[in-house]
Amino acid sequence: MGKTTVAINLAHAFARAGTRTLLVDADPQGSVGLSLTRQSRRLTGFFDYLTDPSIPLDRLIVPTRMETFALVACGQGGDYESGSAGAGAHLSRVRSFLHAAASRGYEVCLIDTAAGLFGVTGDVVTACDSVMIPQQAEPLGIRSVPKLLEGLNRLRVMNPRLSLLGVCLTMLQHDIPESLEAGTALRQLLPPGMVFHTEIPRDGLFVKASARGLPVGALEQGAPMQAVFDQLRGEIAAKLPTQPRRSSFFA
C-alpha cells in the first residue's frame, strides 16, 4: 500500500523543512527500520516501550545524520505480532510515549503502523491527534475504503478530537488505465479536500532507496521525487495547527 514508503519520505521532508521529526515504526514487521538501518532488529524500540514501563524514551531514539530527524525502531514484536494484546490494552503507554516525545521537543511524530485498525494500531490511532491514509491506487484497495472509514469512525468515538488529514493516493501507475481510474473513482467518492492533490507514483527509485537504506530524496536522482514529498508535506502542514502535533500513519 506504500504506507512505509510514504512515512519514511514524508518524515524526511518534514525534517528537511526544519521540523523536529520523530519517525516511529509501530509495525511488528519493522518495515521502517528495515528500510533505513541494518541494526533495526536488534534495537530496543516501540513495542519494548509498551511492555516495559522502566524503558525511557531516550533509549529508543536512533539519531540520523540530520539533526531534525530521528527514528524509533519497532523493537521486539512479542504478542503484538499475534494480535493477542487486544484493542485499547496499551492506550495508556502509547499516550505516555507521545507525551514523552513532545516533551523532548519533537514537533511532528509520524507513526507507521501495521495495516488494519485492531490491536496496537487502534490504540495508536486513538492516541494521536490526526491520521493520514495512504491508499494504493488500484481497484481492490479502493474497494476496502468503506471498511477503513467505518473503523476510523468507531475510533473517533474514543478520541473525538482525532482528525483525518486526508487520503494520499500511492503507487499510482500512469501507464495502467485501471490505476488511474481507481484514483479518479476515489476522488469522486470522497468529499473535496479529503484526497490530497499530491499523488505518489510507483517508481523504481523507491526500490533503490530501500536497497541503500535511504529516503528517496537522498539518492543522486532523487530530487524530482523529493519534490513530490515536499509538496505533500506542504499540503499536510497547511492542515496542521501551529502547536506540536502527533500524527499516525496506517493502511
Next chain:
Amino acid sequence: MNDSVHAWLDPEEVRRLAASLADHAPASGDPHRDEPGFGTGFVGFTHDEPAPLAAALPAPTVASPLPERLARVAAELSREASADGLFAVAPGGEVIFGASVHPEFHFGARALVDAPATTPARRARWRIGPDRHLELIPVQTRSGPVVLGIVVPHALPTVGLAALIRQLED
C-alpha cells in the same frame, strides 16, 4: 462511473462515512469543546472478566418517568455492584441524570450518544484506575437513545446488565 470500484460498494455509504469523519471540530460556542477528554489518570481499556452481581436486579415495574427509573437503577447498582454513581447523557450532550456525578467522564458518553448513525454506539468499558471502571452503556428508551455512565470497581456482567437495561427501555 468506474465499474471496477463503484459496482463493488455503496457510494452513498462511503460519502456518509467520509462526511462524518470530516465533521469533527467542535462548533464555536459548544460548551463542551474544551473538555479534557482522556485525563492524566486515564489508564486504558480493560478486558477483565466481570464479577457477578450479588443478587439479580428486580424485575421492571410499571413504566415510570425516565428520571425515576434512572434513580432506582442507580440505587440498585450502588447496593449490588458498589457503583460509585451513575449519569446519563442524551443526544446533543445534555446530562439528563447525575449532572454532578463524575463530570470528568461525561465526554465519553457524549461521544457515544452522538456517534454517527453509520457507526452505532457500542458498550464501552474503560479502566479509569486500579480498581475502578467506567461502563458506558447505550440504551434505547421511549424518550430516545441515552448513554449511561457507571463507575464500578468491577466490570458489570452481561446478564445483570441486560436486566438493568430492561428497566430503562420500553
